[in-house]
Amino acid sequence: MLTKIMKTIVIAEAGVNHNGSLRLAYRLVDAAKKAKANYIKFQLFYSKELTTAYAPQANYQFKNTKKKQTQLKLLKKLELNLVSFKKIKLYCKKRKINFLLSVFGVEELKAFKKLNLKIIKIPSGEINNTQLLKCIAKMNKKIIISTGMASLKEVEFAIKILKKNGLNNKKILVLQCTTDYPTQLKDVNLNAMTAMKKKFKVEVGLSDHTIGHEASISAVSLGAKIIEKHITLNNNMKGPDHKASLNPKKFKELVSKIRNVEILLGNHFKKPSKSELKNKKIVRKSIVAKNNIKKGEIFSDANIICKRPEGGISPIYWNNIIGKKSKQNFKVDDFISLK
Numbered sequence: 001m002l003t004k005i006m007k008t009i010v011i012a013e014a015g016v017n018h019n020g021s022l023r024l025a026y027r028l029v030d031a032a033k034k035a036k037a038n039y040i041k042f043q044l045f046y047s048k049e050l051t052t053a054y055a056p057q058a059n060y061q062f063k064n065t066k067k068k069q070t071q072l073k074l075l076k077k078l079e080l081n082l083v084s085f086k087k088i089k090l091y092c093k094k095r096k097i098n099f100l101l102s103v104f105g106v107e108e109l110k111a112f113k114k115l116n117l118k119i120i121k122i123p124s125g126e127i128n129n130t131q132l133l134k135c136i137a138k139m140n141k142k143i144i145i146s147t148g149m150a151s152l153k154e155v156e157f158a159i160k161i162l163k164k165n166g167l168n169n170k171k172i173l174v175l176q177c178t179t180d181y182p183t184q185l186k187d188v189n190l191n192a193m194t195a196m197k198k199k200f201k202v203e204v205g206l207s208d209h210t211i212g213h214e215a216s217i218s219a220v221s222l223g224a225k226i227i228e229k230h231i232t233l234n235n236n237m238k239g240p241d242h243k244a245s246l247n248p249k250k251f252k253e254l255v256s257k258i259r260n261v262e263i264l265l266g267n268h269f270k271k272p273s274k275s276e277l278k279n280k281k282i283v284r285k286s287i288v289a290k291n292n293i294k295k296g297e298i299f300s301d302a303n304i305i306c307k308r309p310e311g312g313i314s315p316i317y318w319n320n321i322i323g324k325k326s327k328q329n330f331k332v333d334d335f336i337s338l339k
Helices: 022-034 059-065 071-078 082-095 106-113 130-138 152-164 190-200 214-221 248-265 274-283 315-321
Strands: 009-015 039-044 098-103 119-122 142-146 172-177 203-208 226-230 286-289 304-307
Touching: 009 022, 009 248, 022 039, 022 082, 022 248, 039 082, 039 106, 059 071, 082 098, 098 106, 098 119, 106 130, 119 130, 130 152, 142 152, 142 226, 152 172, 152 190, 172 190, 172 226, 190 203, 190 214, 203 214, 214 226, 214 248, 226 248, 286 315, 304 315
Parallel strands: 009 039, 009 226, 039 098, 119 142, 142 172, 172 203, 203 226
Antiparallel strands: 286 304
């Protein structure tokens, strides 16, 4: 799942930003590929299975669409069928970017199985969907589960169901998530991500719904293995999620910053870098004569000092020098030697 070169998997969440259009879905794939994302993710749902006919929109959906309508009416326009997803999968293969899907119900899971994908995403709204969790666990695939709107106990409950039905910790990756579009920085709570990693002994990541890059960058520095971020072709397009998404240019900038953070993090070994070694000889000091020293004179704090450059006896041997008798004459700034 993870590569040695790129430690953090970046998922471009297309979601429903295709606005129900296969043509726009292809363009989102192209944008994600150009931005150097590892995956592009879409959402597999059947609107009539997902919501009742009377369920209202979420506040952010109304705010972003400026239209009063039921969830069913909104989602019906954004639904893609299995045939479309098969085409998108083939297009992803052609463009050499990994294809990923979120699944919202048991009926949708039946369609998912026909796509033969190795990883399945469980969205935040399904974290308490016991029936779906059981069915997914029995497929024995790697899963990514978002935790928006959930308490720690609810996350624990979901993980127990997954493990009880056959999954082990190595196949479960948990994303810290805040279900608000866009998410305010004060609500991101990255420490919850590290807390879940410690408590559940699983890999973690961030599903980032903030407008900028800071949350994702910070999450990588804290050990996130996956960053999921919405991508759109244009923030001014009509639809519920475009406002909380990154356009292609900004998404590419995010991926670049994540790769830079990985370079900054380095490894767990403390040692001089190759670039430092050329400076070490100049910056480190040696024990030298503070003033002229005659043969037979005793070395003391009064006649020796530490100065740049490196090349003589290191200052760490200062106490080995003090009290010894000089075996030769030294001029000011000569390297001290006991020979």
